[in-house]
Amino acid sequence: MPSETKPANPFRVLVRDLPASRRIAVTPAFVAEAVKGLPLRDALGGDDGEAATLEDGGTAELELYGDGENVHASGRVTGKVTVACSRCVGPVALELDEPLHVTFLPAHAMPSELDEDSAGEGVELAENDLDVYPYDGETVDLEPLIREQYVLAVPFAPLCREDCLGLCPQCGADKNHAPCACEKPVDPRFAALEGLKLPS
Ligand SMILES: [Zn+2]
Numbered sequence: 208m209p210s211e212t213k214p215a216n217p218f219r220v221l222v223r224d225l226p227a228s229r230r231i232a233v234t235p236a237f238v239a240e241a242v243k244g245l246p247l248r249d250a251l252g253g254d255d256g257e258a259a260t261l262e263d264g265g266t267a268e269l270e271l272y273g274d275g276e277n278v279h280a281s282g283r284v285t286g287k288v289t290v291a292c293s294r295c296v297g298p299v300a301l302e303l304d305e306p307l308h309v310t311f312l313p314a315h316a317m318p319s320e321l322d323e324d325s326a327g328e329g330v331e332l333a334e335n336d337l338d339v340y341p342y343d344g345e346t347v348d349l350e351p352l353i354r355e356q357y358v359l360a361v362p363f364a365p366l367c368r369e370d371c372l373g374l375c376p377q378c379g380a381d382k383n384h385a386p387c388a389c390e391k392p393v394d395p396r397f398a399a400l401e402g403l404k405l406p407s
């Protein structure tokens with residue numbers, strides 16, 4: 208592509224430019240910003256996104272077209288995000304490859320709640336079938352949509368591997384590297400956790 212004047216904001220698409228195709232480079236800084244508010248990262252003290260690596264990031268490719276006041280966007284978000292293992296705090300690289308089909312509605316047309324009149328039509332617009340985002344009627348901002356894909360890619364309790372042994376709760380040693388000499392903890396909270404199967 209020839210280099211021209213730098214576009215203002217790659218995430219923004221003017222409705223008057225539709226239909227449009229966008230190929231947006233997602234930077235490591237964007238990914239770090241997107242995932243830094245996640246509870247897990249807060250719990251681990253990752254408050255400035257330092258866990259993001261240079262490989263984090265990716266590409267969002269979207270086709271957008273107008274349909275009356277609505278704007279449909281479909282395409283794919285691919286990339287990678289690195290987070291901390293929920294047991295040992297080691298890095299977990301998550302691959303992201305998600306198809307996207309969403310509709311942007313003018314803010315005034317956002318369904319706050321389905322009213323009785325639209326209930327008949329509303330059936331096929333069940334919440335899990337329709338991803339709806341608001342826009343101001345002139346400019347579609349793709350940033351919240353793309354940020355959300357990276358947030359959703361992070362499981363509640365990421366694991367570096369299924370059988371990660373985690374850190375010893377007493378001495379803090381990474382038990383993946385070497386067993387430590389501590390006795391098994393007697394704290395009932397840890398005893399209860401032993402039986403828990405964490406979702407992967
Ligand atoms: Zn781990």
Ligand SMILES: [Zn+2]
Pocket residue numbers: 375376377378379380387388389
């Ligand atoms: Zn120990």
